[in-house]
Amino acid sequence: MSYIEIVDLRKEYIERRTKKRSHTDQEKTGDKLIALDGIDLEFKEGELVCILGPSGCGKSTLLRLIAGFDKATAGEVFIGGNKVKKPSSDSVFVFQQDGLLPWMTVWQNMELGLNHVSDEEEKAERVKEYIELVELSGFENNYPYQLSGGMKRRAELARALVVNPEMLMMDEPFTGLDFLTHMKMREEVVNMHEFIGKTMIMITHFIDDALTMADRVVVLSERPTKVKMVRVLDVQRPRNIEKDPVLRDLRDEIYLMLGVSYVV
Ligand SMILES: Nc1ncnc2c1ncn2[C@@H]1O[C@H](COP(=O)(O)OP(=O)(O)OP(=O)(O)O)[C@@H](O)[C@H]1O
Ligand SMILES: [Mg+2]
Secondary structure, three states: OEEEEEEEEEEEEEOOOOOOOOOOOOOOEOOEEEEEEEEEEEEEOOOEEEEEOOOOOOHHHHHHHHHOOOOOOEEEEEEOOEEOOOOOOOOEEEEOOOOOOOOOOHHHHHHHOOOOOOOHHHHHHHHHHHHHHOOOOOOOOOOHHHOOHHHHHHHHHHHHHHHOOOEEEEEOOOOOOOHHHHHHHHHHHHHHHHHHOOEEEEEOOOHHHHHHHOOEEEEEOOOOEOEEEEEEOOOOOOOOHHHOHHHHHHHHHHHHHOOOOOOO
């Protein structure tokens, strides 16, 4: 059974007109901007799926619809067989940038996700564990504004991981991280996925992240957005794209699909 099912999902936004109505502009029908144009997708329980697509094609919109933060123009999303009508914070956690509450310290932000844990000692242990994981020990009492960009991202990721939700959705979680932290966080998410087996949907601009991490890669088209490619990656982890001809070929294929004809 699919854990998440997306059926013919469509999302239109009303556009504020900035230029004259054009008969040649196929995308616009009146003042509408079609972000998602009939998306059908399924996500299996425990699957890690990476979604790639051109900027502005509707990836964040898709996540928001799955999480119940926004309403689709048409179509439906089912999680565990139930139609999504509103956000469900205990089963779905959405990782996003600037997700930390600015008036709370790193420690307090982390604790927020553990409201359901009544044992204070256990709570403290878990917070400490995840703070260590993202190497923020010593900064527990800092407020978000007192962290560097990279540190903030690590705290945000730890905040998502500590909740241990049934499903984790991540919208470009590694953007803005330095190279080494990026690699480490990537490994951490994959490890967490392998050991805990949560369903994860991750949007990324990094094709290599998708190829290194995903059980399945989804590529979306330009607007009006459709699913352009779905590919299962039956490759053991840890993966090395350079040494794996299947991944290398797929990387070239995806680059081409996204409009880059060669990789420099
Ligand atoms: N609340 C909104 N109101 C009007 N238009 C919106 C709204 N949110 C998104 N859009 C439009 O919908 C399209 C898709 O936006 P979305 O943020 O989902 O794209 P994206 O694929 O996540 O882009 P990026 O890769 O740059 O993050 C864009 O053209 C955007 O301008
Ligand atoms: Mg986005």
